[in-house]
Amino acid sequence: MDNCKITVHNFNFYYGGVKVLKNISMEIPENRVTGIIGPSGCGKSTFLRSINRMNDTILGARAEGRIVIDGRNIYDDDIDVVGVRRKVGMVFQKSNPFPKSIFENVAYGLRINGEKDRYRIEEAVEKSLKDAALWDEVKDRLNKNAFELSGGQQQRLCIARALAVEPEILLMDEPASALDPTATLKIEELIQELKKKYTIVIVTHNMQQAARISDFTAFFMLGELIEYNITSIIFTKPSRKITEDYITGRFG
Amino acid sequence: MAYSRIKENTIHGLFFFNGVLVIVVLVGIFVLLITKSMPAFKEISLLHFLFSFKWNPTASFVEPSYGIWSMIVSTFMVSIGALFIALPLGVGTAAYLSDVASYRVREIFKPLVEILAGIPSVVIGFLGIVLVGPVIAKIFRLSNGLNALNGAILLAIMALPTIISLSEEALKGVPKSFEEASLALGATKWQTLTRVKIPAALSGIIAASMLGMGRAIGETMTVLMATGCALAMPKSFLDSVQTMTATIAIELGEVPYDTTHYYALFAIGLVLFIITFVINMISDIILHKYQRVIK
Amino acid sequence: MKRGQLAEAIGFIFLKLCVGAVLLALVIILYDIVSKGIGSINWEFLTTMPKNGMTEGGILPAIIGTFLVTIITAILAVPLGMGCAIYLNEYAKDNLLNRIIRMSIRNLSGVPSIVYGLFGVILFVQLMRFGTCVLSAGLTLGLMTLPWTITASEEALKNVPKSYREGALALGATKWQSIRTNVLPYAVPGMLTGTILGLSRAAGETAPILFTGVAFFLPFLPKSLFSQFMALPYHLYIMSTQHHAISKVRPLAYGTALVLIALIFVMNLFAVVLRYNLRKVKTE
Numbered sequence: 001m002d003n004c005k006i007t008v009h010n011f012n013f014y015y016g017g018v019k020v021l022k023n024i025s026m027e028i029p030e031n032r033v034t035g036i037i038g039p040s041g042c043g044k045s046t047f048l049r050s051i052n053r054m055n056d057t058i059l060g061a062r063a064e065g066r067i068v069i070d071g072r073n074i075y076d077d078d079i080d081v082v083g084v085r086r087k088v089g090m091v092f093q094k095s096n097p098f099p100k101s102i103f104e105n106v107a108y109g110l111r112i113n114g115e116k117d118r119y120r121i122e123e124a125v126e127k128s129l130k131d132a133a134l135w136d137e138v139k140d141r142l143n144k145n146a147f148e149l150s151g152g153q154q155q156r157l158c159i160a161r162a163l164a165v166e167p168e169i170l171l172m173d174e175p176a177s178a179l180d181p182t183a184t185l186k187i188e189e190l191i192q193e194l195k196k197k198y199t200i201v202i203v204t205h206n207m208q209q210a211a212r213i214s215d216f217t218a219f220f221m222l223g224e225l226i227e228y229n230i231t232s233i234i235f236t237k238p239s240r241k242i243t244e245d246y247i248t249g250r251f252g
Numbered sequence: 253m254a255y256s257r258i259k260e261n262t263i264h265g266l267f268f269f270n271g272v273l274v275i276v277v278l279v280g281i282f283v284l285l286i287t288k289s290m291p292a293f294k295e296i297s298l299l300h301f302l303f304s305f306k307w308n309p310t311a312s313f314v315e316p317s318y319g320i321w322s323m324i325v326s327t328f329m330v331s332i333g334a335l336f337i338a339l340p341l342g343v344g345t346a347a348y349l350s351d352v353a354s355y356r357v358r359e360i361f362k363p364l365v366e367i368l369a370g371i372p373s374v375v376i377g378f379l380g381i382v383l384v385g386p387v388i389a390k391i392f393r394l395s396n397g398l399n400a401l402n403g404a405i406l407l408a409i410m411a412l413p414t415i416i417s418l419s420e421e422a423l424k425g426v427p428k429s430f431e432e433a434s435l436a437l438g439a440t441k442w443q444t445l446t447r448v449k450i451p452a453a454l455s456g457i458i459a460a461s462m463l464g465m466g467r468a469i470g471e472t473m474t475v476l477m478a479t480g481c482a483l484a485m486p487k488s489f490l491d492s493v494q495t496m497t498a499t500i501a502i503e504l505g506e507v508p509y510d511t512t513h514y515y516a517l518f519a520i521g522l523v524l525f526i527i528t529f530v531i532n533m534i535s536d537i538i539l540h541k542y543q544r545v546i547k
Numbered sequence: 548m549k550r551g552q553l554a555e556a557i558g559f560i561f562l563k564l565c566v567g568a569v570l571l572a573l574v575i576i577l578y579d580i581v582s583k584g585i586g587s588i589n590w591e592f593l594t595t596m597p598k599n600g601m602t603e604g605g606i607l608p609a610i611i612g613t614f615l616v617t618i619i620t621a622i623l624a625v626p627l628g629m630g631c632a633i634y635l636n637e638y639a640k641d642n643l644l645n646r647i648i649r650m651s652i653r654n655l656s657g658v659p660s661i662v663y664g665l666f667g668v669i670l671f672v673q674l675m676r677f678g679t680c681v682l683s684a685g686l687t688l689g690l691m692t693l694p695w696t697i698t699a700s701e702e703a704l705k706n707v708p709k710s711y712r713e714g715a716l717a718l719g720a721t722k723w724q725s726i727r728t729n730v731l732p733y734a735v736p737g738m739l740t741g742t743i744l745g746l747s748r749a750a751g752e753t754a755p756i757l758f759t760g761v762a763f764f765l766p767f768l769p770k771s772l773f774s775q776f777m778a779l780p781y782h783l784y785i786m787s788t789q790h791h792a793i794s795k796v797r798p799l800a801y802g803t804a805l806v807l808i809a810l811i812f813v814m815n816l817f818a819v820v821l822r823y824n825l826r827k828v829k830t831e
Binding site for chain 1: 640641708710711712713714715716717718719720721724728729733
Binding site: 256259260263264266267268270271272273274275277278280281284285288340341342343344345347348349352353361364365366367368370371372373374375376377378379381382383409412416439440441442443445446463466467469470471472473476477497500501504505517518521524525528529531532533536 | 800
């Protein structure tokens with residue numbers, strides 16, 4: 001297996017009193033795309049949001065166990081949560097550009113991290129937009145409001161915004177679920193490009209998409225990790241019957 | 253890093269104190285009213301204070317008397333009278349707006365209700381003197397129209413915006429499926445409104461009228477100006493009355509500090525505070541129960 | 548079926564009558580005040596002192612007094628109201644303490660205005676020894692306005708989508724950074740609008756200032772925050788009930804009522820225009 005970036009040890013998660021993630025343990029490799037599939041409500045989004053502690057913002061949520069990134073448990077009491085989120089970027093299911101200009105959207109993460117140098121910000125914005133394959137489409141209208149972009153462009157803008165703070169890991173929560181096929185294809189191509197530099201964990205509802213873009217695939221059901229392996233094995237020779245049933249479309 | 257965490261915690265702490273301040277104000281009002289009222293009860297028994305209807309604190313030849321029962325009765329008479337007028341009008345208007353009116357009519361009406369809500373109580377009281385009073389005097393052949401009826405009409409106008417907007421909200425909160433089920437059974441819109449929607453929204457409407465009544469009980473300027481201010485047990489709506497709020501407003505400015513009379517006025521304030529507090533709590537409880545049922 | 552339709556027709560007529568009655572009340576109020584007040588309004592009325600036992604002259608000190616006291620109200624109620632709303636909407640968890648805070652706010656908004664007046668007398672006039680003055684009256688009104696500004700500000704904060712906060716946090720913003728840079732800029736227009744509406748209500752209040760600083764008649768303007776002052780609503784009360792020549796000064800009372808209503812209307816209009824303009828800037 002490749003170099004391991006994220007290690008999850010016996011991780012449990014509760015909303016109120018309800019256990020929504022049950023004893024998850026897995027290793028997520030560096031510079032690879034790891035896909036997470038499973039029926040709705042299986043806990044895949046919750047799991048993803050546990051990796052950058054976004055679940056902290058939900059009232060009544062509680063985590064147990066460890067998620068170790070680069071040798072550091074991000075659930076330690078003395079961890080700097082803000083630092084974790086800088087290192088672990090996130091792209092949401094519904095693109096969520098801020099009501100600012102395209103430029104300011106990408107610059108936002110730099111500014112809150114204290115970057116004041118105009119030149120360096122411009123440079124980083126350009127680089128991030130290029131990395132997100134959006135630069136050519138927006139370079140002439142950087143001062144336009146981000147809401148003027150199409151849905152697919154907005155989502156790539158959100159990717160660019162996440163890239164600008166130079167994270168090491170990129171979490172994507174069904175990033176293409178609201179997009180048309182052409183825009184989806186663009187995002188998928190982009191993900192293949194991004195994995196050279198980033199470790200990517202992507203939640204998807206679409207099994208063909210998981211088969212196309214991820215190197216490893218984890219199948220979640222009812223809060224449990226049922227099976228986790230190289231994508232081709234999961235999709236051709238799954239070891240559990242239930243995985244096969246899901247993949248062949250008997251339920252879900 | 254540590255610095256930024258300290259900063260975050262400090263900011264959080266400041267906002268927390270800001271939030272807690274609200275409790276401090278409410279408790280502060282209560283505590284200060286009690287401390288200022290207590291001296292009065294050294295000389296007046298609580299029962300006499302609440303249930304005697306003789307208020308004559310400045311009597312010089314006989315024993316001064318501090319009974320507020322007639323004011324309590326007057327206060328409730330005017331407020332309940334106001335509710336009697338405002339409730340059908342308010343709920344009717346709310347029902348029209350939520351179920352019959354077009355989107356445009358609703359959008360036009362909303363700011364009009366806001367304008368009505370924005371008219372100061374002193375202006376409403378003024379109109380009670382110059383407009384409503386003479387009309388009442390003419391209809392009932394009285395020497396003047398400054399009486400409980402006048403106060404009730406004015407307070408009804410003041411309670412209308414609260415009742416309209418909260419009732420409209422309650423009617424809108426009724427799930428669409430109730431309405432559709434009723435219409436699908438062949439009920440008319442009117443039947444659906446009166447037999448399904450209004451009953452379903454009833455607790456919201458009751459809470460709205462309680463809040464409206466709470467406001468009416470605490471209203472000062474309107475009743476001070478329009479009810480004639482006569483300290484006696486009212487026999488009908490055509491009698492002049494003096495509410496608790498009006499008594500405080502009239503007498504606090506003229507009474508010497510630190511006398512029993514002075515403290516007794518604060519005690520009236522305390523009674524007012526407790527009455528409105530209880531009414532608010534009840535409407536709060538009704539509203540919360542109702543929200544849970546709808547969920 | 549026929550009977551049902553007849554009942555419906557009658558029912559709808561009843562509803563329309565209700566609406567008509569409410570509208571009629573509003574129209575009568577506004578028409579009476581505007582038609583009878585407009586004649587008294589002129590430059591002199593707005594810019595001079597009352598004369599001859601307030602039977603002539605203007606209402607300048609009342610306008611200035613109301614203006615000053617509303618500023619004090621704003622200084623107390625706006626920051627505290629916004630701060631409390633930020634705490635409740637952004638920081639507070641759903642626990643007992645915060646439920647008590649919310650309950651307190653609802654109860655504060657139901658406390659009678661005259662009770663605020665009593666509270667102001669004890670706290671500001673006596674305990675803090677400010678005496679009866681602009682400051683005491685303004686602070687009293689400020690406390691009364693607080694629950695309104697909190698509710699309006701929280702409403703504005705609720706309208707900012709959750710994704711703005713999450714998006715900022717996911718980029719490594721601290722909580723306060725996400726609030727300051729990505730929530731408040733979009734909430735402030737709504738907060739201000741609601742706050743100004745609350746202040747306009749405070750400007751028309753009489754009961755809380757009765758014993759905390761307002762004066763019957765002053766032939767001069769307040770010199771400092773510790774002076775007594777005249778105010779429009781109280782002046783209207785005096786002119787319509789306490790004056791020795793009530794029928795003679797009725798036109799002046801109408802004029803005062805019109806100025807008061809116009810002031811409140813202008814404040815409301817300002818609030819709405821502000822919301823409209825800031826919203827336009829935001830989406831540009």
